[in-house]
Amino acid sequence: MAPISDNPGKKIRDKVPRTSQGDFSLSPKRPTILQAIEASNYDRVTDLIPIRCGRMSTSPFAFYRGTADIMAHDLSFLPHTSLQVQAMGDCHLMNFGGFATPERNLIFDANDFDETLPAPWEWDIKRLATSFVLAxxxxxxxxxxxxQMAIDMASAYRLAMAEYVQMNTLDLWYMKFEMQDLLNKARSEKVKTVLKDAMDKAQKSTPEKAFYKITQSVLGSFEILDQHPLIYHPIDLVKQKKMVQDFLNFYMNTLQADRRFLFSQYRIIDIALKVVGVGSVGTRCLVALMMNAKDEPLFMQIKEARTSVLEAYTSKSKHKHNGERIVQGQRLVQAASDMFLGWSTGEEGRHFYLRQLRDRKIAPDVEHFDKDVMAAYAGLCGKILARAHAKTGPGDVISGYLGKADVMDQAIGKFAVTYADQTEKDYAEFVKAIKAGKIKAEVM
Known part of the structure; x- marks a missing residue:
């Protein structure tokens, strides 16, 4: 890395002062909340749209999770350095978590890439910071x-970026945030307890446990249990057998040869649509039950891959298939990815990507985090985001721009508070539209 005085990142400060990163103002081209919600509901499953709106209506934070498109629009009009990374796109604190690597080690990493696309690095850090203020x-x-949560995250990002750009490139790409290592290094007993409980829970989250939880025996065979409207069977597997097999054949060709061989040992038993998350509600998200000759279950999640919300404000994806865009972005950012991560094309040319369901997954229980645990979590997310950006973008230039002082940290804190205020105003408008009958919402 060049000395800070020679680093081109420092020169960028003349055009984009770090303090300007704290500024926020609405573009006159911004659509109304009602217009934005209607646009985001395009081509979703009609019956599920009220559930999506219902989940978004529970709090400003839930609303924020479902409106990555609105923030992408707002961010595109704000100052940024034009330095691009493989952005997560929907970078909020609930889109980080723990999961098992193919080697069966528990790691912590970013874990949602539906909106991933090359984009300015500031867009990720500002969305993440705002999510901490709202949470x-x-x-x-x-x-x-x-x-302070937003500032702590930004500070961790800046310090980690300075460290990562000095690392050997291979060491950076090999680096993982292993849960056991995080537990060993944790200074707070509260944080240690949270990590230990999460790890214990993850070890019990196996395909076998999911099998007994969401399936039922019917005439000697197993099927996924309907829980309408949150889980139901949208297709007849027998009548549409060829379509399903063609879909899986396409998917298998996106896997490495060894993983293709392993997956070929499983046969499909059942498929059901399963409502998940907040922002994804209404998209076609399915769960498939697979079994091998030893009657061992494998659950696959099949998620619809739509155009990234970032694409309207930055360069178009180089991948024509949105499932491939998501998979390749995820592989770039994560330290290790699910061994069955791949993509396929379904009916009407819809794009999908596939991965295992509930493979020792750890979802952060943010609603029960106190100040100390939330602060530690903010620092961890900041470090993980810095690693992603250092791997996929000009980390040395970004680090030079950030510098050694906390100027950028404070600017991000200022922005996060201001944008959280705007989100609460947008949320109030959203709730008002629901009460006026302009938006139908069902909480479930």
Whole structure:
């Protein structure tokens, strides 16, 4: 890395002062909330749209999770350095978590890439910072603490970036945030307890446990249990057998040869549509039950891959298939990815990507985090995001721009508070539209 005085990142400060990264103002081209929601509901399963809106209506933070498209629009009009990375796109604190690597080690990493695309690095860090402010407010923390969460995350990002750009490139790509290592290094007993409980829970999250939880025996064979409207069977597997097999054949050709061989030992037993998350509700998300000759279950999640919300504001994806865009972006960013991660094309030319369902997954229980645990989590997310950006973008230039002082940290804290305020205003408008009958919402 060049000395800070020679680093081109420092020169960028003349055109884009770090303090300007804290500024926020609405574009006159911004659509109304009602217009934005209607646009985002395009081509979703009609019956599920009220459930999506219902889930978004539960809090400003839930609303924020479902409106990555609105923030992408807002960010595109704000100052940025034009330095691109493989952005997560929907980078909020619930899109990080733990899962098992193919070697069966538990690691912590970014884990949602539906919107991933090359884009300015600031877009990820600003969305992540704002999510911490909203989550802290949701947990009734003091306003000073809410802002500090965003600053802590930005500080961790800046310091980690400075460290990572000095690392050997291969070492950076090999680096993983292993859960056991995080537990060993944790200084707070509260954090240790949270990590230990999460790891214990993850070890029990096996395909066998999922099998007994979401299946039922019918006439000697197994099928996924309907829980309409959250889980139901959208197709007749027998009548559409050829379509399903063609779909799986396409998918298998996106896997490495050894993983293709392993997957070929499983046969499909059942497929059901399963409503998941907040922003994904209404898209075609399915779960497939597979079994091998030893009657061992394998659950696959099949998620519809739509155009990234970032694509309207940055360069188009080089991948014509949105499933491939997501898979290749995920492989770039994560330290290790699911061994069955791949993509396929379904009916009407719809794009999908596939991965295992519930493979020792750890979802952060953010609603029960206190100030100390939330602060530690903010620092961890900041480090993980910095590693992703250092791997896929000009990390040395970004680090030079950030510098050694906390100027950017404070700017990100300022932005996060201001944008969280805007999100709460948008949320109030959204709820008002629901009450007026302009938006139909069902909470379930």
């Amino acid at each position: 802290a407010r949701h947990n009734n923390m003091r306003e000073t603490d809410a802002r």
